[in-house]
Amino acid sequence: MPERGLDRKNIVAVHTGECWDPGKRAKPATRAQAIEALRQQVPACSKCRPDTALGIVG
Numbered sequence: 001m002p003e004r005g006l007d008r009k010n011i012v013a014v015h016t017g018e019c020w021d022p023g024k025r026a027k028p029a030t031r032a033q034a035i036e037a038l039r040q041q042v043p044a045c046s047k048c049r050p051d052t053a054l055g056i057v058g
Contacts, residue, residue: 001026002037011042019048 002011003026014037015022035054044051
């Protein structure tokens with residue numbers, strides 16, 4: 001689930017659906033959208049680790 005910035009255009013973090021700290025601007029996304037955001041260097045949440053959950057480590 002991507003979390004948008006204040007301007008609502010930039011994605012500032014990616015979270016899993018079960019994250020307890022996604023922020024107020026997080027919106028649901030498909031698996032493909034989350035993977036693409038991570039590949040575009042959007043930071044993964046350090047609490048829920050969506051990169052590990054999606055199998056994208058490193």
